[in-house]
Amino acid sequence: MNFTRTLFPLSMLLLSGCVVGPDYQKPDTALPAKFTESKTSSAENVTLNPWWESFRDKRLNSLVHQGIGENLSVLTALERITAAEQGVVVAGAGSLPSLGASAGATAKGGHNNGTGETRTLSAGADASWLLDFFGQYRRAKESANASLDAAYDNVNVARLAYLSDLVSSYVNARYYQEALALNRKNLESRRETLKLTNEIKEAGAASSLDVLQAEGLVNQTLADLPALETGFLQSANHIATLLGVPAGTITASLTKGSAQPMPRYSTRVGVPADLIRNRPDIRSAERLLQAATAQIGVAEADLYPSIELGGSIGASRIFPGATNATSWSFGPSLTLPIFNGGALRAQVKIARSEAEQQYLAWKSTVLNAVEEVENAQSALIRDGQTVAALRKVVQSYEQTLNLARESYRGGASTILDVLDAERNVASARLSLASAIRQLARDYVSLNVAIGGGAEIGSPTVASR
Structure with missing residues (x-):
């Protein structure tokens, strides 16, 4: 009965206890109504x-x-979810009663005064419950849950980084293959020019200098090939690493080239406010802000008294004689933070400062995301114009080369005119290939910047 009279009012106090610290409020920051070069229409979940x-x-x-x-980066981020889930368990366990048990056996012997051997068997149990009047453990669990949400979002951050790196590396690999094919085509053309120059020299209309100049251009083209081959091999090796397999594993399967990747559809970027919903790094930063805000309550709870209910029960049996002994105890204990040199209040200030830092980190993440979209969109538009212009440049220089050769055959121009035309064609073709690569990379950057594909294959958030 005494136990009930003691526990009941404490339980009522527990149920009516308050939760100290600020309640979390979603952050806000001023954003433009639209991106500079897009319409003011929100996009769907991308x-x-x-x-x-x-x-x-x-x-x-x-x-x-x-x-x-x-x-491997995605797998590592997934593993961090497991750790964060256990962090929630640890945070919640503090608000629950704890129970421990112990058992032991001893034997003593002696010969003084005829005393023989005695044996003692003992067992006991201890229980304690720290009453969470001020929400310390509730805030701790709130913080742990927010950190768990951030861990899920960080998986999507890693997935976006993987998509960006893999697709960009594939774009690079196909560019180097295209550049190799173009250089081999240029090599064939320059060998044809060298052959033509030798024929004209034999006819007495060209000099040895003309032949040497043509040979130099052939050799220069041969010298450009190894660097392009190296670029392809390194891109293929990096793709293998991103797939979690040893470098060189997929090189053979990529050796058979295909056309350079070109995006076939435009990207609907939406409005800046969509990024807060679609970008996993922004969501992660917000969850970390929520976790830091909850930690303020954890720190403030330490400023207030704490009450712990504790009890123990023990029993022992002594042989010979089989003497029994039992004992028990129960009661609350009160802890008052009277003097601590200002350490507890300093911890509150630290927690508030860390929450403010997390807000600034969130705001910085949002603004960086807007900048990334603006930059990628501007680049995509203008690099598309560059590709269109370079296609016309290549056509013009190819026609110029044909005319220069015909003129050279007829003796109306010099070998320098042909070599210059060949240089222009080769340079224009490579510039076009490079521009196509950059256009594809812009497309990758823009889609990653808006959070595209971040949740494909994403783990399901655990219910709680």
């Missing part, structure tokens, strides 16, 4: 959009899906 499929490259699609569950 986190499940497989934007890389717009390249219409089956090999690329296969690589993306092969690596989505094998990339």
Whole structure:
């Protein structure tokens, strides 16, 4: 009965206890109504959009899906979810009663005064419950849950980084293959020019200098090939690493080249406010802000008294004689933080400062995301114009080269005119290939910047 009279009012006090510290409020920051070069219309949820499929490259699609569950950075982020889940368990366990048990046996012997051997068997149990009047453990669990949410979002951050790196590396690999093919085509053209120059020299209309100049251009083209081959091999090796397999594993399967990837669809970027919903790094930063805000309550709870209910019960049996002994105890204990040199209040200030830092980090993440979209969109538009212009440049220089050769055959121009025309054609073709690569990379950057595909294959958030 005494136990009930003691526990009941304490339980009522517990149920009516307050939760100290600020309640979390979603952060806000001023954002423009639209991006500079897009319309003021919100986009749908793009986190499940497989934007890389717009390249219409089956090999690329296969690589993306092969690596989505094998990339080591993504797997590491997934493993951090397990740790964060256990952090929630630890945070919640503090508000629950704890119970421990112990048992022991001893034996003593002696010969003084005829005393023989005695044996003692003992067992006991201890229980304690720290009453969470001021919400310390509730705030701690709130913080742990927010950190768990951030861990889920960080998986999507890692997945976006994987998609960006893999698709960009594939774009690079195909560029180097295209550049190699163009240089080999240029080599064939320059060898044809060298052959023509030798024929004209034999006819007495060209000099040895003309032949040497033509040979020099052939050799220069041969010297450019190894660097391009190295670029392809390094891109293929990096793709293998992103897939979680040893470098060189997929090189053979990529050796058979295909056309450079070109995006077939435009990207609807939406408005800046969409980024807060679609970008996993912004969501992660917000969850960390929520966790830091809850930690203020944890620190403030230490400023107030704490009451712990504790009790123990023990029993022992002594042989010979089989003497029994039992004992028990129960009661609350009160802890008052009277003097601590200002350490507890300093901890509150530290927690508030860390929450403010997390807010600034969130705001910085949002602004950086807006900048990334603006930059990628501007680059995509203008690099598309560059590609269109370079296509016309290549056509013009190819026609110029044909005319220069015909003129050289007829003796109306010199070998220098032909060599200059060949240089112009070669340079224009490589510039076009490079511009196509940059256009594809801009497309990748823009889709990653808006959070496209971040949740494809994402783990389900645990219910709690």
